[in-house]
Amino acid sequence: MRAMVLRESGGAVRLESVPVPAVAPDGAVVRVRATGVGLTVVIMTANPGLVTSFPRIPGHEIAGEVVEVGPLVRNVKPGDRVACHFYLTCHACSYCRSGRETLCRNFGGYLGMAADGGYAEFVSVPALNLCKIPEGVSDLEAAVATDALATPVHACREEARIGPGDRVLIVGAGGGVGIHAVQVAKLCGGSVLGADVADDKLEMVKAVGGDAVIDGRRGDIAQQALAQTSGQGVDAALDFVASAETLEACIRSLAPGGRLVIVGNRPQAVFKKDPTFRVDPGLMLRKMLEIHGSRYVSLAELETTLELLRTKRLRAVVTRTFPLEEAETAHQLLRDNAVVGRAALVVS
Ligand SMILES: [Zn+2]
Numbered sequence: 001m002r003a004m005v006l007r008e009s010g011g012a013v014r015l016e017s018v019p020v021p022a023v024a025p026d027g028a029v030v031r032v033r034a035t036g037v038g039l040t041v042v043i044m045t046a047n048p049g050l051v052t053s054f055p056r057i058p059g060h061e062i063a064g065e066v067v068e069v070g071p072l073v074r075n076v077k078p079g080d081r082v083a084c085h086f087y088l089t090c091h092a093c094s095y096c097r098s099g100r101e102t103l104c105r106n107f108g109g110y111l112g113m114a115a116d117g118g119y120a121e122f123v124s125v126p127a128l129n130l131c132k133i134p135e136g137v138s139d140l141e142a143a144v145a146t147d148a149l150a151t152p153v154h155a156c157r158e159e160a161r162i163g164p165g166d167r168v169l170i171v172g173a174g175g176g177v178g179i180h181a182v183q184v185a186k187l188c189g190g191s192v193l194g195a196d197v198a199d200d201k202l203e204m205v206k207a208v209g210g211d212a213v214i215d216g217r218r219g220d221i222a223q224q225a226l227a228q229t230s231g232q233g234v235d236a237a238l239d240f241v242a243s244a245e246t247l248e249a250c251i252r253s254l255a256p257g258g259r260l261v262i263v264g265n266r267p268q269a270v271f272k273k274d275p276t277f278r279v280d281p282g283l284m285l286r287k288m289l290e291i292h293g294s295r296y297v298s299l300a301e302l303e304t305t306l307e308l309l310r311t312k313r314l315r316a317v318v319t320r321t322f323p324l325e326e327a328e329t330a331h332q333l334l335r336d337n338a339v340v341g342r343a344a345l346v347v348s
Helices: 039-044 139-159 178-187 199-207 221-228 244-253 281-287 299-310 324-335
Strands: 002-006 013-017 027-037 061-069 081-084 122-126 130-132 167-171 191-196 212-215 234-239 254-262 290-293 318-323 342-346
Touching: 002 324, 013 324, 027 081, 027 139, 027 324, 039 324, 061 122, 061 139, 081 139, 130 299, 139 178, 139 234, 139 254, 139 299, 139 318, 139 342, 167 178, 167 221, 167 244, 178 191, 178 199, 178 234, 191 199, 191 221, 199 212, 212 221, 221 244, 234 244, 244 254, 254 281, 318 324, 324 342
Parallel strands: 167 191, 167 234, 191 212, 234 254, 254 290, 318 342
Antiparallel strands: 002 013, 027 061, 027 122, 027 342, 061 081, 081 130
């Protein structure tokens, strides 16, 4: 089969011909139809230790059709259209069994890093990672739903706890995950300020329902957020960039009782800049602020996300698609911060 293969940490992916993967007793082989391409892939495959061996086929936002299942599999069958949860978890520890599987005690790593992923014509995955795609949801939508849409569903509902009337700041609002967070925050009843640093991204934030935008090129995000909320600040700030500067700006943007939710990831090993940020504990105490880390979603939340697509309450914003062999072109556009919303590979 054709696959885009990574041969070194942070290197380019290149087209190679490799064997179709074998099915595991509790696994499924999926014919890949579409795979999302986002900064997560670019960042994580360059962050030492996450890719467990080379050569490796990246790609974790996968949708396709089951072609073969192992003898122990009960939840899917050949012919099913499926989307794939990208954390390799044990399904048996207390976190997994309480719907917090992203904290799995026996975490096996990430699909596309600890195991071959979706930049290929076929992928072999644990069957319990698969969710059936509802009728009316396309493969392309389902692929990006698995992270770019699902991640904000958890972050907005469970961590930011956005409710009707809440003022919400989203930093990195025009990116692949942020643009969907704008929509989810609106669905939760929030009034959304979307911050980004490019005209086309800020336009897309408005196009998907953002109430107002903040242009990060025009000075401090916090000052602008305070100005746009009559000095009161926001009830929740979700940071999809998560540099020291944006995180400190988020803290300064919060109203009393406000929640900062960290979703972005800028490891120092990749960005050559320390993301550690400073927080005044006295301010935290006086304003009763909260800081949350938000890590992907549960399998149940992935199902919810697919249902939100089916009922048209969410819209997948995929502005660029590429054939499999052009994955590296997509990666370079992401490194250049030149993709509005999500990009994806249309595989077969
Ligand atoms: Zn577990």
